[in-house]
Amino acid sequence: MTQPSRLDALFCERALLAEGWRSGVLLRFDGRGHVASVETGLPAAPAGVERAAGPVIPGLANLHSHAFQRAMAGLTEKAGPSEDSFWTWREVMYGFVRRIDPESLQAIAALAYGEMLEQGYTSVAEFHYLHHAPDGRPYADPAEMSKRILAAADDAGIGLTHLPVLYAQGGFGGQPPGAGQARFLNDPEGILRIMESCRAVPGDHRIGLALHSLRAVTPEAMDESLAGLAALDGTAPIHIHVAEQTAEVEGCVAWSGRRPVEWLLERGVLTPNWCLVHATHVTASEVAGMAASGAIAGLCPTTEADLGDGLFPARDFLTQGGRFGVGSDSQVIISAAEELRLLEFGQRLSERRRNWLAPGPGASTGASLYRAAAEGGARALGLSAPAPGIAAGQRADLVVLDGDAPRLYGREDDELLDSYVFATSGRAVRDVMVAARVVVRDGRHLKAAAIREGWKRAVTRLRASA
Ligand code: ZN
Numbered sequence: 001m002t003q004p005s006r007l008d009a010l011f012c013e014r015a016l017l018a019e020g021w022r023s024g025v026l027l028r029f030d031g032r033g034h035v036a037s038v039e040t041g042l043p044a045a046p047a048g049v050e051r052a053a054g055p056v057i058p059g060l061a062n063l064h065s066h067a068f069q070r071a072m073a074g075l076t077e078k079a080g081p082s083e084d085s086f087w088t089w090r091e092v093m094y095g096f097v098r099r100i101d102p103e104s105l106q107a108i109a110a111l112a113y114g115e116m117l118e119q120g121y122t123s124v125a126e127f128h129y130l131h132h133a134p135d136g137r138p139y140a141d142p143a144e145m146s147k148r149i150l151a152a153a154d155d156a157g158i159g160l161t162h163l164p165v166l167y168a169q170g171g172f173g174g175q176p177p178g179a180g181q182a183r184f185l186n187d188p189e190g191i192l193r194i195m196e197s198c199r200a201v202p203g204d205h206r207i208g209l210a211l212h213s214l215r216a217v218t219p220e221a222m223d224e225s226l227a228g229l230a231a232l233d234g235t236a237p238i239h240i241h242v243a244e245q246t247a248e249v250e251g252c253v254a255w256s257g258r259r260p261v262e263w264l265l266e267r268g269v270l271t272p273n274w275c276l277v278h279a280t281h282v283t284a285s286e287v288a289g290m291a292a293s294g295a296i297a298g299l300c301p302t303t304e305a306d307l308g309d310g311l312f313p314a315r316d317f318l319t320q321g322g323r324f325g326v327g328s329d330s331q332v333i334i335s336a337a338e339e340l341r342l343l344e345f346g347q348r349l350s351e352r353r354r355n356w357l358a359p360g361p362g363a364s365t366g367a368s369l370y371r372a373a374a375e376g377g378a379r380a381l382g383l384s385a386p387a388p389g390i391a392a393g394q395r396a397d398l399v400v401l402d403g404d405a406p407r408l409y410g411r412e413d414d415e416l417l418d419s420y421v422f423a424t425s426g427r428a429v430r431d432v433m434v435a436a437r438v439v440v441r442d443g444r445h446l447k448a449a450a451i452r453e454g455w456k457r458a459v460t461r462l463r464a465s466a
Helices: 067-072 086-097 102-118 144-156 188-199 219-232 246-256 260-267 284-293 301-306 314-319 336-351 365-380 413-423 448-464
Strands: 009-017 020-029 035-039 056-058 060-065 121-128 159-166 205-207 209-213 238-241 274-277 296-299 323-326 398-401 429-434 437-441
Touching: 009 413, 056 365, 060 102, 060 274, 060 296, 060 323, 060 365, 067 086, 067 102, 067 448, 102 121, 102 144, 102 429, 102 437, 102 448, 121 144, 121 238, 121 365, 121 429, 144 159, 144 188, 159 188, 159 219, 188 205, 188 219, 209 219, 246 260, 260 284, 284 314, 296 314, 296 365, 301 336, 314 323, 314 336, 323 336, 323 365, 336 365, 336 413, 365 413
Parallel strands: 009 056, 060 121, 121 159, 159 205, 159 209, 209 238, 238 274, 274 296, 296 323
Antiparallel strands: 009 020, 020 035, 056 398, 398 429, 429 437
């Protein structure tokens, strides 16, 4: 599929810049689709410049995605024979994983990425562990599945930070992998080769590394892959699933005498390049250590709710200057606004308080969370010039809200973001631009028809092979 051409400039009657809301904003873009300059206070759009159809905000980075799981959304909500948990969900997921071929992966990912764009995400970090054929053997090109992810991101026009996942053991202390994990396994050398292959693919992709979890990598494999990554790209993002489940924390303590975040802190590896996904079960000292390290907390409230994971102590982390972003993870819900809403709602339900994550009296909760997630998410994806609003040097990843929608009409500035986060569902995003290319118009992805046809074929194949 061909890419739409880039805009040279965009005039916004009102836009959320890094320094705050401004009127009469003229954004000019360079040939790579980055913001080259920002002017404010213009009375009208200069001749020939596109005028945004509503208030303009920075797009959010979706910092945690397993695109293939989009095809399972809604299929794991039937009670099993015994008590259900993350671990019974994982068995269902392993059964599903066996049936995904490269073509299906690309079609499913293109659908998920198109939906992300329609719901306010302009880039995604793909935490990709589905490397090999169903029997565990590498494809003729070991990077085949990664390249399908790159192609899907190009089809949909979403910014991609691709994170091939190191998965090297079945559980803490060198436990052998199970059959359901055969497609995931690699050693550090294999992962670095996949990363190198992806770096050679032309396009606007960033390549980083993911360590599946401390239960799935040995300390030696972790050190070797981190050293390899440092040689390849010292600024690349490093993501890890860290403390999603209490059983995982207990397993880590039994193996090492340390909790997962505590173990990483003691090892001294955490830097602002790290993203700790699902740091759900952490003590006060782990929270303080995470915030001080500059690592981003990768929060996925809709998936964490769906899987019954637990609640991250977000207020403690934010008051210590911790940075976070949000991700759609299992894709059970794809909505930038809904992740932020559920982040705050989870805290309200547990604390029996309101506006629990606002930074202080008078601050708008939804607007504060949106700004923080825009900046934290951009950092987690390794994007340039991360800021809590639109700024020169950033990629022109922009969301135009539908200011005429009844739930947004008459709202201004931070009220508008509060209403977007807390009081809309679905139809609040009007147009979306990625690297200055329009990919969504009037709420619909421009290639939605073709992407949905590919998706239907993939679903039909998957159901036939069940
Ligand atoms: Zn995950």
